[in-house]
Amino acid sequence: AQSVSQHNHHVILSEAASLELGCNYSYGGTVNLFWYVQYPGQHLQLLLKYFSGDPLVKGIKGFEAEFIKSKFSFNLRKPSVQWSDTAEYFCAVNARQAGTALIFGKGTTLSVSS
Amino acid sequence: IAGITQAPTSQILAAGRRMTLRCTQDMRHNAMYWYRQDLGLGLRLIHYSNTAGTTGKGEVPDGYSVSRANTDDFPLTLASAVPSQTSVYFCASSPEANYGYTFGSGTRLTVV
Numbered sequence: 001a002q003s004v005s006q007h008n009h010h011v012i013l014s015e016a017a018s019l020e021l022g023c024n025y026s027y028g029g030t031v032n033l034f035w036y037v038q039y040p041g042q043h044l045q046l047l048l049k050y051f052s053g054d055p056l057v058k059g060i061k062g063f064e065a066e067f068i069k070s071k072f073s074f075n076l077r078k079p080s081v082q083w084s085d086t087a088e089y090f091c092a093v094n095a096r097q098a099g100t101a102l103i104f105g106k107g108t109t110l111s112v113s114s
Numbered sequence: 115i116a117g118i119t120q121a122p123t124s125q126i127l128a129a130g131r132r133m134t135l136r137c138t139q140d141m142r143h144n145a146m147y148w149y150r151q152d153l154g155l156g157l158r159l160i161h162y163s164n165t166a167g168t169t170g171k172g173e174v175p176d177g178y179s180v181s182r183a184n185t186d187d188f189p190l191t192l193a194s195a196v197p198s199q200t201s202v203y204f205c206a207s208s209p210e211a212n213y214g215y216t217f218g219s220g221t222r223l224t225v226v
Contacts, residue, residue: 009154034214043204043217044157090156101147101172102215106156 002027004093006105013081013112021076021108023091033074034092034102035065044090050074051096061085083114117141118218120205126224127195135190135221137205145208146188147215148172148180150201157204163188195225 007022025031035047048059055067065076074091088109092102121136139146144165149157149172159172163182177199179191188207192199202222206215 043219044206044215045217046214049214101145101159101162103159104149104157106154 002031002093002095002100002103004091004103004105006089006091006108008108009106010109010111013110015083015112015114016080017112019076019078019081019085019110021089021091021110023074023076023105024072025074025091025093026072027093027095030096031093032096033065033067035059035063035074035076036090036092036104038088038090038107040087047076047089081110081112083112086110086112118205118207118216120203120218120221122221123219124222124224126226127192129196129225130194133192133195133223135192135203135205135223137188137190137218138186139188139205139207139216140186141207141209141216142185143207143209143216144185145210145213146182147206147208148178148188148190149204149206150174150199151204151220152201160190160203195223197225199223200225 003026005024033050036044037047038044050057050067058064088107090107091105094102118139147162148160151157158174161180163169166185202220204220205218208215
């Protein structure tokens with residue numbers, strides 16, 4: 001069975017600081033990987049996704065993530081956060097061949113102070 | 115505007131009552147999903163449907179049932195609500211099972 005682990009429960013940063021949120025998954029086969037963001041009081045929105053090809057993927061709002069297959073990781077990064085990035089971030093994975101539903105990590109709350 | 119509509123937005127429900135959460139999408143997506151979101155637990159899959167006429171159980175299906183009579187609608191029913199079903203429920207859809215999801219705005223359910 002697949003599982004997703006997000007290392008940081010709550011991250012607190014000042015504006016302009018760099019961000020890296022960790023995500024590891026457990027599954028031996030080929031996977032699709034996603035990062036979603038949930039702003040306070042809103043539903044989840046897709047930040048970026050990786051299916052194949054270049055392991056460094058760029059998403060919306062200046063976010064990027066790097067797939068490192070050997071480490072089963074898909075960490076989210078942003079060079080300089082803004083107050084408006086305050087939100088909860090979810091990593092998700094599904095097994096490509098099986099066509100299974102997304103399995104989500106427990107989420108990381110990011111608080112950015114201005 | 116294309117997307118997913120969930121109803122109601124919020125509901126307070128007496129324990130033991132039956133409740134159906136509605137989910138409708140207008141994107142002609144084949145796959146649809148129901149998740150519940152609880153603090154510290156993230157999103158957990160309740161039920162899913164890869165195509166109209168088929169459904170499957172997710173991680174936490176007990177106490178819930180779904181149907182998929184057509185492409186657009188995927189209602190979630192709580193046959194006899196219990197307080198542990200207090201949660202925020204999100205419906206999602208995707209063109210195929212391997213694609214990213216579009217989420218609805220959620221239903222906040224409180225069972226008292």
